[in-house]
């Protein structure tokens with residue numbers, strides 16, 4: 001059941017627990033392995049304008065990802081769909097088109113938007129854990145205006161430069 005506010009604390013606890021269970025201590029986070037450890041299969045296929053989807057059949061859950069998208073985007077999509085699989089029950093099939101437009105959106109009070117915000121928050125925390133970034137000298141000292149430095153971090157974490165920029169911004173806000 002989804003509430004009226006995104007469950008940030010619970011989600012960060014969940015992504016931390018998944019990381020510990022998988023024994024992951026360094027980037028890039030092996031998102032495929034974490035998904036499969038939950039008993040969820042991943043299928044990469046051509047999906048047109050769909051980035052990813054979750055299909056439930058009884059107890060079986062499958063995540064589909066658009067194989068024509070770049071690797072960093074596929075990793076983010078898989079993490080986003082894992083959030084829906086673990087947190088948002090209800091629909092048998094859920095399609096995500098371009099959820100990136102929601103990356104910066106604020107809670108509007110609509111359940112579906114909150115689920116999208118939660119899924120993007122989950123994906124960012126799973127792929128760019130606070131614990132890793134805070135222990136990473138380059139991340140701790142990065143100059144956000146230094147595109148090359150942000151690019152190096154993005155590469156190390158297997159995420160897009162856009163996703164890394166947003167994530168570093170949220171860390172800076174928390175530190176400040």
Ligand SMILES: [Zn+2]
Nearest residue numbers: 096099116119
């Ligand atoms: Zn979604």
